[in-house]
Amino acid sequence: QSALTQPRSVSGSPGQSVTISCTGTSSDVGDYNYVSWYQQHPGKAPKLMIYDVKQRPSGVPDRFSASKSGITASLTISGLQAEDEADYYCCSYAGSSTYVFGTGTEVTVL
Amino acid sequence: EVQLVESGGDWVQPGGSLRLSCGASGFTFSNHAMTWVRRPPGKGLEWVSSISGDGSGTYYADSVKGRFTISRDNSRNTLYLQMNSLRDDDTAVYFCARRSPPGTYYFDYWGQGTLVTVSS
Numbered sequence: 001q002s003a004l005t006q007p008r009s010v011s012g013s014p015g016q017s018v019t020i021s022c023t024g025t026s027s028d029v030g031d032y033n034y035v036s037w038y039q040q041h042p043g044k045a046p047k048l049m050i051y052d053v054k055q056r057p058s059g060v061p062d063r064f065s066a067s068k069s070g071i072t073a074s075l076t077i078s079g080l081q082a083e084d085e086a087d088y089y090c091c092s093y094a095g096s097s098t099y100v101f102g103t104g105t106e107v108t109v110l
Numbered sequence: 111e112v113q114l115v116e117s118g119g120d121w122v123q124p125g126g127s128l129r130l131s132c133g134a135s136g137f138t139f140s141n142h143a144m145t146w147v148r149r150p151p152g153k154g155l156e157w158v159s160s161i162s163g164d165g166s167g168t169y170y171a172d173s174v175k176g177r178f179t180i181s182r183d184n185s186r187n188t189l190y191l192q193m194n195s196l197r198d199d200d201t202a203v204y205f206c207a208r209r210s211p212p213g214t215y216y217f218d219y220w221g222q223g224t225l226v227t228v229s230s
């Protein structure tokens with residue numbers, strides 16, 4: 001149950017795009033198409049942004065997109081906005097009703 | 111409107127015990143598996159434990175197995191986490207989350223969290 005690996009931080013100017021990677025193993029990310037992404041602002045509850053690798057819940061802007069290849073999933077934020085500044089976590093189903101989260105990435109809007 | 115409200119967080123000494131609660135409303139509680147996730151200070155989210163909708167299946171992270179017990183009371187729409195033999199590294203904000211409908215594997219609603227501090 002080792003945490004998925006994410007970059008500690010990424011940054012971009014308003015309007016730019018940033019991509020966050022999430023690297024797991026063949027037992028989690030590589031084995032299931034059940035990767036989800038969560039946004040967390042300081043002191044707030046996490047918010048679901050992406051599920052099932054690339055599906056967006058209603059209400060999440062289409063600036064957020066995601067994909068997966070092998071053992072690495074990715075979240076891209078296009079047209080970066082000030083309110084996107086937050087921590088982002090990937091999460092993968094790991095079988096037998098267990099889950100593993102990523103180490104988290106701090107997104108900074110310059 | 112779906113709402114999840116955690117309570118029970120407190121300061122406790124190492125080796126002590128604490129029980130967290132999560133009250134749910136706005137949905138049919140028994141239809142959803144529920145989960146506890148924690149975030150230690152300065153660290154990332156960590157899946158702690160999950161329980162099936164009817165309570166028959168319980169699952170734990172290795173870091174808490176044998177010390178924590180997840181349970182639910184569907185008549186009271188409440189999720190619990192009994193934490194025993196607490197350690198310093200259990201210090202965290204604990205969130206309860208609703209797992210999406212059966213056959214899916216993500217958490218669509220979260221509570222605001224409750225702080226557990228383990229320290230002497």
